[in-house]
Amino acid sequence: xxxxxxSSLAFAKEKDSSDALSxxxxxxxxxxxxxxxxxxxxxxxxxxxxKKVKQYIEQELNDWAVWGVEGHFHARTPWFSYxxxxxxxxxxxxxxxxxxxxxxxxxxxxxxxxxxxxxxPEKKRYKIICEGGAFPSDQYALASQVTMHGFDPATSIxxxxxxxxxxxxETSQVLDAINRHKDELAxxxxxxxxxxxxxxxxxxxxxxxxxxxxxxxxxxxAHAAGNVMLHLHDWEVDFAVWCxxxxxxxxxxxxxxxFVHRNHxxxxxxxxxxxxxxxxxxxxxxxPKEFVPAPSADAWQLxxxxxxxxxxLRASLDLFDxxxxxxxxxxxxxxxxxxxxxxxxxxxxxxxxxxxxxxxxRDENQRGCQLSVQFRSEGxxxxxxxxxxxxxxxxxxxxxxxxxxxxxxxxxDDVYQCGQILSEVLREVFKKADR
Ligand SMILES: *Cc1c(COP(=O)(O)O)cnc(C)c1O
Numbered sequence: 001x002x003x004x005x006x007s008s009l010a011f012a013k014e015k016d017s018s019d020a021l022s023x024x025x026x027x028x029x030x031x032x033x034x035x036x037x038x039x040x041x042x043x044x045x046x047x048x049x050x051k052k053v054k055q056y057i058e059q060e061l062n063d064w065a066v067w068g069v070e071g072h073f074h075a076r077t078p079w080f081s082y083x084x085x086x087x088x089x090x091x092x093x094x095x096x097x098x099x100x101x102x103x104x105x106x107x108x109x110x111x112x113x114x115x116x117x118x119x120x121p122e123k124k125r126y127k128i129i130c131e132g133g134a135f136p137s138d139q140y141a142l143a144s145q146v147t148m149h150g151f152d153p154a155t156s157i158x159x160x161x162x163x164x165x166x167x168x169x170e171t172s173q174v175l176d177a178i179n180r181h182k183d184e185l186a187x188x189x190x191x192x193x194x195x196x197x198x199x200x201x202x203x204x205x206x207x208x209x210x211x212x213x214x215x216x217x218x219x220x221x222a223h224a225a226g227n228v229m230l231h232l233h234d235w236e237v238d239f240a241v242w243c244x245x246x247x248x249x250x251x252x253x254x255x256x257x258x259f260v261h262r263n264h265x266x267x268x269x270x271x272x273x274x275x276x277x278x279x280x281x282x283x284x285x286x287x288p289k290e291f292v293p294a295p296s297a298d299a300w301q302l303x304x305x306x307x308x309x310x311x312x313l314r315a316s317l318d319l320f321d322x323x324x325x326x327x328x329x330x331x332x333x334x335x336x337x338x339x340x341x342x343x344x345x346x347x348x349x350x351x352x353x354x355x356x357x358x359x360x361x362r363d364e365n366q367r368g369c370q371l372s373v374q375f376r377s378e379g380x381x382x383x384x385x386x387x388x389x390x391x392x393x394x395x396x397x398x399x400x401x402x403x404x405x406x407x408x409x410x411x412x413d414d415v416y417q418c419g420q421i422l423s424e425v426l427r428e429v430f431k432k433a434d435r
Contacts, residue, residue: 008342012416015338021323021331021407027051028249028409031392038390039414039421043406044195044223044370045394047249052315060311077314081281082305083298089317093248093325094221094240095231096259099296103310104277104303107222107243107256108137113300114239114258115145117272118216119187125214126151127184129177131169132161135195138220142189167359167374168199168366175209182213192224192240196396198360198370200228204235211236222246225257226320227368229329232259239264247406248320250313255306260297268293275302323408331407332369338412339371339405342419350426359400370404372396378429385425391418 016022028048030037040048063075072080083103091101104110119128126149128142143153160169160177178185188210193200203219210217218239224230226247232240240259244250264270276284278299280292293299320328340358347356359374361367375382376399383395393403405415 008345008419009413009416012338012412015334015412019331019412021327022411024319024323025409025411027319030409033390036390038392039418041391041393041403041405041410041414041418043249043409044227044246044402044404046245046252047226047247047316047406048409049251050249050315050319052318053251053312056311056315057308060307079305079307082307082310083301086310086314086317089321090257093226093230093317093320094242094259095229095235096233097262099265099298100233100262101257101259102297102301103244103255103257103313104301104305105256106253107220107241108141110241110256110258110300111138111141111220112145113273113302114218114241114260115141115187115189117260117264117270117300118218118239119145119149119189120271121146121149121151121156121186125184125186127156127158127181127186129158129160129174129181129185129188129190131174131190131194131201132159133196134159134191135220135222138189138191167357168194168197168361169201171202171205174201174206178206178209178213178215182215185210185213185215187216187218189218189220192219192221192230193227193368193370195223196372196400196402198223198367198372198402200224200361200366200368202366203230203237207235207237223370224368226325226328227332227370229325233261236263237261244313244316248313249316249408251309253309254313255309258297258300260300265296265299272300273302274299277301277304319408328407332405333364335405335407335410335412335415336367336369336371337364339403339415339418342415343371343373343403343422346419346423346426349423350430352426352430355430356426369406370402373401373403375399375401381429382425385429386421389421389425391421 028050063071067074077085086103087098087101091098146153146156160173162169207217216238221240221242225242238261243256244254274291278301280294283292347353355376357374358371360371379399383401393401
């Protein structure tokens with residue numbers, strides 16, 4: 001009945017058995033319903049829990065019990081410098097020097113902190129270019145920053161939408177817009193991987209065009225960090241922010257991160273909102289009256305480190321460090337290509353090509369591991385039936401189901417099973433319509 005041949009299952013099994021990263025799956029808890037593991041494709045929304053999280057958090061709870069306040073210096077991983085332990089593995093994930101990265105706060109907070117420093121609009125240069133339909137939190141952040149500086153979001157924020165007949169914004173559109181607005185442009189701030197379509201922008205090209213126009217380039221990497229190869233330092237990106245609870249498995253509401261290029265970290269003239277943890281640690285406890293910025297991205301820290309969520313994140317960063325982004329992205333490309341194949345097979349075998357399309361770019365250089373499937377009708381019904389059958393994608397209003405086969409814990413077999421169930425569901429839902 002189902003058009004995926006036995007050889008596909010054999011293919012999936014064979015790929016899993018030769019996959020050097022397949023050992024990592026067992027380091028995560030896979031959610032189960034009535035004892036049956038779900039097919040989890042939501043790592044772009046909330047990454048799964050590494051089994052070691054509990055141990056890492058327990059260590060801090062124990063040290064707190066044993067040491068009280070002295071744990072700041074005597075805990076096995078002293079809390080005074082706890083963020084230091086996350087710096088290097090995080091820097092590797094985004095292609096930065098360790099002193100360019102700091103783990104702190106939450107994503108939207110970090111976006112505001114970065115914009116305070118890097119969006120300094122002037123009478124003639126005040127515009128921001130961003131992708132149309134950006135994640136709402138980013139839209140609110142941009143608009144409120146613009147308003148705070150006394151400008152009008154309607155005339156200051158240039159939103160770019162896909163051209164007619166396209167499902168995503170071409171990088172060339174961004175470059176054209178930069179050129180068109182170059183005399184008024186202050187900042188380009190784009191989601192590196194768009195949360196809705198899964199499109200990966202050409203970040204180095206955008207950065208260099210922004211710089212040529214005399215503007216700053218900053219990126220929201222919520223859907224890019226831990227998903228695609230990034231070289232923020234080499235690309236000369238000015239700043240970036242990202243959360244840790246999506247591909248980085250830092251746990252719900254987990255602590256986020258920021259990148260500031262070395263071109264800026266030593267600049268004493270930068271405007272910033274300061275707090276004691278951004279002060280140079282050498283003089284932090286002498287409480288100097290005047291703020292002495294740390295000579296690194298740490299200068300943007302406000303408060304002392306939230307150790308418990310950071311402990312959860314450490315457990316996951318250890319796994320990333322062990323696996324390495326090169327190997328992860330290599331597997332990601334294969335796994336995503338396989339998922340694309342499997343989805344297309346399911347759509348063809350149930351004769352609903354007219355109802356369904358994948359809006360994510362087909363070019364593997366323009367996407368990470370997310371595929372967004374758009375429905376002309378019945379999308380919500382398909383989504384609900386998939387969920388009932390333990391296929392967990394996520395629904396994005398009005399008409400998209402996103403699937404993210406995550407290389408760290410998803411298998412080729414997961415993808416194969418997903419294809420089987422998707423075919424069944426599509427046949428059920430669309431059989432009545434016209435066939
Ligand atoms: C997930 C996501 C957010 C969420 O922001 P929080 O501050 O972590 O709640 C914001 N922007 C983008 C682009 C996202 O993908």
